[in-house]
Amino acid sequence: MFPFAFRNLLSRPLRSALALCGLTVAIAGMVGLFSVAEGIQDTVQSTFGKMPGLVIIQPGAPIPLFSRLPADWDAELRSVEGVHVVHPEVWARAHLVEGKAAISPPRFLFGSDLERADQLLFSIYREKIVAGRYLTAEDRTTLHCVISKGIAEEHQCTVGDTLKVDGKLLEIVGIYDTKSLFLDVAIIIDIALAREMGKVGTDTVCNFYVEPQAAVRYADIADRINALLANRGPGAWQPTLDQALDLAGDNPALKSLAPLAKAALAAGGESKPPQTSPGEAPIEVRSPEDWSDQVQQFTADLDLFLAIMTTIGITIAFVGIVNTMLMSVSERIIEFGILKANGWSSGNVLTLIGCESALLGLGGGVLGAFVGWVATHAVNARFPTRIHLYASPKLLVASLLFSCVLGMLAGLYPALRAARMAPMEAIRRG
Amino acid sequence: MADASTANPPCINVSNVVKTYRRGVDEVRALRGLTCQIPQGRLSFIVGPSGSGKSSLLYLLGGLDRPDSGDISVFGRPLTEFTHRERDEFRRREVGFIFQNFNLLGNLSAVDNVLVPFLPQGISADLRRQAVELLTQVGLAKRLDHRPNQLSGGEQQRVAIARALLKRPLLVLGDEPTGELDSTSGAEIYRHLRQLRDQHGSTIVVVTHDRSHIEPGDFVLTIRDGTLKTD
């Protein structure tokens, strides 16, 4: 039956091509839309999958950039059983890079306690060095920095060159490339330098990154830390006017997702650690899963929106196929009459039209998935630092199957009409 | 069969068949209580003036349509009592149709057109060989892969004959099979039909306006105004 159905489609090339086009566009659109959500999820996976430790952060702060904690908790955290290294971090926004406003994509100064960083078993930026070297304890008090491949390409600089950030001439000693859109925004410098540039006081850090000892569970450490710091929380994070503007003015998606990409606010004066206020919620300990959960919620909302968009596109394509098949069926009524007079049953006619529309669906699905896949790669290649679309094999297969089902559904009504037709009527017309 | 003494026992019994077409308020009484018998293994002709109900009778015999009242039995099987599905099945297995306007599928080659009745079940190599054999018998050995639009009317009708015969039907029904052909091609069609009847023992019933193809041994049924005209 399929070869015959295929031949029937080929013998009406224009009509088949048009139906195919409609489907291809719809399916490609569907792949394109969902690749946005999948891209975010993929970025999140590749970001948090790479981060084996816990982030200790001011409760309610969406990202470490806005969080403030007392620096002297460092010693207490280190004494917690099962903790291997405590790494204090200071984040600050880089406003001007090489004289250019760093807005989209944003750039962040990531101040690292380099002595502690040396002790980390796993440091994502260190793992992903592609040129030069990572910072070590030797780089303390220098203007040395490590930047991402994306930043290096944007400003056409390399190891040994300088990078002017907010008036400071930083010296590039290494280039990393994590390929995660959220991580590749950091300019890594010594923590003291980050404090100075971000106006963060020496008694303050943004967050602590805690690396557990091998084979210690996150939950256990999180519980112990919570118990230790209970009733000493710094108070929930309240956005200041500047922060609110900062949050709203930027891409909220990117922002709320950026786990490490954050920097101290450059509002006037040094920011102080919030006053410890007994009775308030303890600090927040976030594990990689917690970050992922936040993102999941966001992408679920996004998925809903995309589903609505896709439904519109699919409906248009669906009506198009129904129309195509209906016209094709009505102009072929005589043909079906002939088939029936030659011994075809109604079921056979139904199967034939079903096969034809399923083939259209399959063709449209294959083409659409391919076009969508190529388009996501084209977009990623065009805007490597701004956007990451990802069409997973699952999405591609799903849209292909969806297209087949769509094709068959669209062919169902015309097929039923054709099958019900009495052969006599068809023959008399002929 | 009931009458075994004659050389050609009746294979088709039509009794008191009424067929009325309705189109809106108009009623056309195409068959008005027709009764007749058609013998087995012969070439039978249904003749009569235009509009007398010849085609209507033929389609009833082939199970393409059903009468308002009356009975039809073919080879002892009560066609009028069949369900929809049984009629489909009867048509599929036992009847081969030949139409005035050939009714070939334009996008298929001659061989594939002959194989059309078997497309849903799948085509075996043996079946394809039989199709080629039939086309050879009707003189189309060299035109197997031609499309209908590359064949003359007479050649197309011969393809249609091969198609009607491939399933070795008990009954072959033709509605003016030579209506669109010149007399030479028409004569050739009848030559093939007689030859195939002799080889396969098919019962062939043909509706025609043209009495010139009728030979002495043929059975002739004349219809006028929806009833049998007895001379």
Ligand SMILES: Nc1ncnc2c1ncn2[C@@H]1O[C@H](COP(=O)(O)OP(=O)(O)OP(=O)(O)O)[C@@H](O)[C@H]1O
């Ligand atoms: N579907 C239909 N609806 C209404 N009337 C019909 C229909 N089919 C046939 N008729 C009428 O029934 C009558 C018999 O038609 P039929 O086709 O059987 O005649 P016929 O003997 O085959 O004529 P011809 O030699 O012209 O083909 C005609 O008057 C015709 O107009």
Ligand SMILES: [Mg+2]
């Ligand atoms: Mg007629």
